[in-house]
Amino acid sequence: MKVKAELRRPIAMVLVFLALILIVIALLVLVLPTLAQTISQLGTVLSTVLTQLRKLLDSSEFVTKDMLSTIVSGIQGQSSSISQALITFLSGLTSNIGNIFSSIMNAFLIIVFTFSFLSSKEHLAAMTSRLLKVIFPEKVVTKLTCIGQVALETYDQFLMSQLIEAVIIGVMIAVGYSVFGIPYGVMTGIFAGVLSFIPYVGPMIACVVGAIFIFTVSPTQALLSLLLYQIIQLIEGNLIYPKVVGQSIGLPALFTLAAASIGGNLFGLLGMIFFTPVFAVIYRLVKEFVVAKENQVD
Template identity: 30%
Template sequence: MFEKKSIRMLITTILIFTLIYLVYLTRFIFQPVGAYFTAIAVPIIGAGMIFYITNPIVNWLEKKKIPRVIGTFIVFLLIVLFITVVIQFIAPVVQKQFTNFVDGIPKMVDSAQDLIDMWQNNQNIIPPQFENAIQNITDNLGTYAEKITAGLFSVIGQVFNFVFSFFLIPFFLFFMLKDGHRFVPFVKQFLSPKKAKSFQQLANNINHTLASFIQGQFIVSVCVGFMLYIGYIIIDLDYSLSLALFGLVMNFIPFLGPFLSAIPAIIVGFFQEPMLAVWATVVMVVAQQIESNFISPNVMGRALSLHPLTVITLILAAGGIGGFLGLLFIIPAYAVVKTIISHFYLEWKKKQSETDPNLL
């Protein structure tokens, strides 16, 4: 009876759901563990991202006969130098532009209300439903502006909380750079030779997937941010540096990021001078075309091999569940899960073909 595949699959499915139900009933046992992992999630993820960006430098220094510990200290010195440059030259400009932007929001609201009033006064026939919708928007412009400003400051507060967790990142990063290459050999010593080989391959695949995405996305985002900044400077757009940095961060969100980064630039351009909204759109389109046709294919290639529809579905789901952080991390998380499942599926298929050659 149990030799039939359908029966075995049914029993396996029942056991899996039974296990899930038992875990749900005893979830209070895992709450302290969940709280612990939540507390260290930001430092580990942040250190992991910086690790994949800086690890090639440490590896290169190690090939030049420089001890890994000294290479790690050199990387930390480079990071400190980079932060110093940002604080001295970039942060003051961004702060000034952001302050001017917040101070200019009431003026933008008044301009929008004047524009709607002028458009209403010059229309002879307006459908009642459309007129009511416009009137509702006009009456609530001030409320919308307050909500946008409050939401903006809320985001800033979350960013500061996020930055506070970064104080632990240097400690995690130091030991990742110094001892990260010892993790796989340490685990392999507890496994049989066959399982150790499988684990080594799985670790290499995961490492390749994360390195391809993080390093590639970092290079691509920096290039896009630089192109946007040059374009905004050429068209003389206000808050050009802040908008370019916003575009750089948004570009870490695959597919939707470039379009999200264009919205503030188009709005700012429209209120500065309506034609600038068109030019801001042109800058975004040109930068996006250069990135998608020249930079990404050469930097990232097709390392993740994700279908665009899969990317869109994941982003929509992650945005609703995890917010902005969900948008940032859903693609690499999915790629890692996909790599793990593919590895174990291939291992299972190899094992089945060895026991039953006629199975496949």
């Protein structure tokens, strides 16, 4: 039984890494084949939309020929701007593919390092405890050890709750899109699940990208997908994230929302990701301090 207990954590870590790799592979398999097709279809869709809009304006009694000419010229100008922006974006994407790959690898290495750190936390804690005992008095070592244990437990629970939330968000989007007959539901759901590690903003980025793909099939369904996402976002922002993540790390819903907001304003995306567990650690330490002082008074 001792061997099995020792192997339990490494096996769990391997399964987590395999799951992450499978998610990335699935995302690439779903996105890359449709990317070129979507870009090629986008120009055709825009042209069709402009033609239908011009017919609609032609049949209107309230639009004169001069007004029609002005409107069409303006729309064509915007269409050209959009096309040029897409070309510029793709050119930049191609020229900076090395930077993009490097960013992806760095993000993956951070995840690997984090899980590796948590998997060997007992060994690291023992080494740190020995070092602290050599440097500091026993009373200080006890307090520092308590703080370290709170931080490790909080980050461990935070990562697990983020994985649970990623699955919930991905399934909600995939099922919601399928119910309403919106294409690319699975792709958008997987993408949103991966990006859900960025609170609130991550799934929104995924759904906007998904809406671009959907637009090539049906502009109406693209708008419907954004509307459906707003509903899912309300559920995710007000119920799922505060409940799943906040409760798992012992942080009230209000503080969970405040942590993500303050972290995002101060440090951007990284602040949104890591400020929640930092808040949780501070909240728990302050709470334990207050309880200890109250017990001393009693």
